[in-house]
Amino acid sequence: MRMHRRRALAWITVVALLGGCGSAGNSPAADPRDGLRQQADGALTRYDQAVRAAGGAPFVPVGELxxxxxxxxxxxxxxxxxxxxxxxxxxxxxxxxxxxxxxxxxxxxxxxxxxxxxxxxxxxxxxxxxxxxxxxxxxxxxxxxxxxxxxxxxxxxxxxxxxxxxxxxxxxxxxxxxxxxxxxIVRVTPPPWDAEHPHEGLAIESATTTTARSELTVTFTGVPGPGSKPCGADYSAEAVESDLAVVVIVIEYRHAKDEACGDIGAERSATLTLSRPLGERAVLEVTQGRPVQLTITG
Structure with a gap:
């Protein structure tokens, strides 16, 4: 049975419009996040299948065994x-x-x-x-x-x-x-690599939440500086949810397009609000649908 899914979007700071939003005529432009949402839906489907294959077991280790x-x-x-x-x-x-x-x-x-x-x-x-x-x-x-x-x-x-x-x-x-x-053990199989349609998005590395609240903070590697400075960026996040997991999509707002910048990364974070507290659901990154480590603070 297909799990009911909901999307929750939480903005942190918006300092620039997403690129590529203009279009000729009056036709509405495609939302550049639609492809990421499709990836997230696929990740949720694979995760749901993996949980059923493990007999509904909630033991989902992260990293090496x-x-x-x-x-x-x-x-x-x-x-x-x-x-x-x-x-x-x-x-x-x-x-x-x-x-x-x-x-x-x-x-x-x-x-x-x-x-x-x-x-x-x-x-x-x-x-x-x-x-x-x-x-x-x-x-x-x-x-x-x-x-x-x-x-x-x-x-x-x-x-x-x-x-x-x-x-x-x-x-x-x-x-x-x-x-x-x-x-x-729940084991997630990543989607096959497709050179013509590579997996997009920023992969989160960890997540933090509490038992009672719906806020989820995720960490990932982004550019070091804020979007107000050259080569900087601000970030927001949204979640595609099912009854068993949530997939986090990180959205980047660059200072400007086509800037000549270095490739040094830094740990960045974003906070979003889920439709309900996370509970026993897993948090997945969007590129391959792999589970990430969770910290519960209280």
Whole structure:
């Protein structure tokens, strides 16, 4: 069933009209945000599908599911490249999947029981997540594993999740990998790349809200200065909403068109008002529809 969607627009400062609004004759100009709204609708559809595929599970981790515990010793400089490439092997038999479910606990006290996987399956996922070419690296050797917990950023704030912690040969560094079965994790698939119709917009990087209010503040990389200065810009934001998520569109108002400016970016923010408090909904960026980390301040 298609989720009902609403749009809420909150202006921060408007110092210039959006470019390209003029047109010949009396025909109304197309709103340059329409393409971004279509992208947002697509992102909401993919997210809704991902949630249903996970059985309605609200566990949506943000970022990597593997964590390095400790720093590499000077003599083990090559270990970093090996880990990044997923060159990790078990040197001994690893524990199997626990017979009982694990529990994810959020900072607000909400809990959810989830199925767990074996240390071998978690290791396979760790290897599959590797990137880069390190064919000449000596693989890291896992010497053991124990079931523990780790703090994971999620779309509902930080959560404590079951994790496998691995010991390694030749180093005090340990590795941790979320032990939750992928069937209980919401995984968003970005849209395919299309060179003729590239994904547009500014991708937000994080979001902050409160439990009771509808204001949402997002951060992103923009130009350093305000729109009142050369090469500067002001920003506003709007949200396309569903019952499960909101996609934030950032709108930029440049000081002037065609200015010769550097490419240095700076952290900027914008605040918008949703149609209702965020609740357990996820916040997604508009370019690929990926969830971003959420902070709940009270």
């Amino acid at each position: 593997t964590r390095q515990l400790g720093d590499w010793e000077p003599a083990n400089g090559s270990y970093k490249e090996a880990l990044s490439a997923g060159r990790v092997e078990a040197a001994s038999t690893l524990p199997g999947a626990p017979t009982s479910a694990g529990t994810i606990v959020w900072a607000d006290g909400n809990r959810r029981d989830v199925p767990l996987i074996s240390a071998d399956r978690a290791l396979a996922q760790l290897r599959a997540a590797g990137t880069g070419d390190c064919s000449g690296c000596t693989p890291l050797k896992l010497t053991g594993a124990r079931l523990t917990t780790m703090t994971v950023p999620t779309t509902r704030g930080p959560a404590t999740a079951p994790a496998w912690e691995y010991t390694l040969a030749g180093t005090a560094v340990r590795l941790a990998r979320v032990a939750v079965d992928l069937s209980a």
